[in-house]
Amino acid sequence: xxxxxxxxxxxxxxxxxxxxxxxxxxxxxxxxxxxxxxxxxxxxxxxxxxxxxxxxxxxxxxxxxxxxxxxxxxxxxxxxxxxxxxxxxxxxxxxxxxxxxxxxxxxxxxxxxxxxxxxxxxxxxxxxxxxxxxxxxxxxxxxxxxxxxxx
Amino acid sequence: xxxxxxxxxxxxxxxxxxxxxxxxxxxxxxxxxxxxxxxxxxxxxxxxxxxxxxxxxxxxxxxxxxxxxxxxxxxxxxxxxxxxxxxxxxxxxxxxxxxxxxxxxxxxxxxxxxxxxxxxxxxxxxxxxxxxxxxxxxxxxxxxxxxxxxxxxxxxxxxxxxxxxxxxxxxxxxxx
Numbered sequence: 473x474x475x476x477x478x479x480x481x482x483x484x485x486x487x488x489x490x491x492x493x494x495x496x497x498x499x500x501x502x503x504x505x506x507x508x509x510x511x512x513x514x515x516x517x518x519x520x521x522x523x524x525x526x527x528x529x530x531x532x533x534x535x536x537x538x539x540x541x542x543x544x545x546x547x548x549x550x551x552x553x554x555x556x557x558x559x560x561x562x563x564x565x566x567x568x569x570x571x572x573x574x575x576x577x578x579x580x581x582x583x584x585x586x587x588x589x590x591x592x593x594x595x596x597x598x599x600x601x602x603x604x605x606x607x608x609x610x611x612x613x614x615x616x617x618x619x620x621x622x623x
Numbered sequence: 624x625x626x627x628x629x630x631x632x633x634x635x636x637x638x639x640x641x642x643x644x645x646x647x648x649x650x651x652x653x654x655x656x657x658x659x660x661x662x663x664x665x666x667x668x669x670x671x672x673x674x675x676x677x678x679x680x681x682x683x684x685x686x687x688x689x690x691x692x693x694x695x696x697x698x699x700x701x702x703x704x705x706x707x708x709x710x711x712x713x714x715x716x717x718x719x720x721x722x723x724x725x726x727x728x729x730x731x732x733x734x735x736x737x738x739x740x741x742x743x744x745x746x747x748x749x750x751x752x753x754x755x756x757x758x759x760x761x762x763x764x765x766x767x768x769x770x771x772x773x774x775x776x777x778x779x780x781x782x783x784x785x786x787x788x789x790x791x792x793x794x795x796x797x798x799x
Contacts, residue, residue: 566681566688573677573706576677590742591740
């Protein structure tokens, strides 16, 4: 029994040596260049996918404290955007503006008229005074005629 | 406590946002040479009985609306940048009102406004100023203070007094 085992080991050793010799005779086959490139690309692509996944996870699950201001900011943003839009005035608003401008011009006109009247009355008085004064100095009867007319 | 603070903050933000267009319109007019800063009128006269502020965009719309009925007025409106009116009626006008007219008048004269009409009577102060740029008018300003009424008008843009008179004939407005 022991003899058999020893013989078996000797046979195995012989086969191993034979295999080694045969393997030694084999030359290393070069993989096609395209395949090599594809194989090298695999770890890079896997790394990229892993990184993208990390960003996606970050967006999917933001911290809870971030949600409150984010929800508050949304309506504010909407209102801001609505207010920023150039508003087209309605026909009623334009009519109102036309009336407002007319009122503004009416005030301009009224102030101008009043000022004109004031200037006219002052100028008239001054002119009357400046004409009457030298006349009454040289012709005293003019003053008495005027007094008679007024009485 | 925290909720009420957030509520207040939101209310403040919304109010500020809603006030933006009015402030923006007034600010846009401030850039023109024909604009006049009357100062704090409400501090002296109280709340105005008539307050008008029409900006350039609205005036353009008014112009296109008037094009058929009143081409002359439409042409005038296209040259206007803004119209501002503040009227304070039916109240006793304080002495500070007369001081304000004098202050604003001296400021306007200092920056090249021409005094067209000045009335200084016992109970009335009227000032009409025009801002000229060569042949064209950049603005007209009227300040009239009487014992029970104060009127402040600022028309920004190219407008001539005779043109105003012709346009006024077509407006049916009675302000007493």
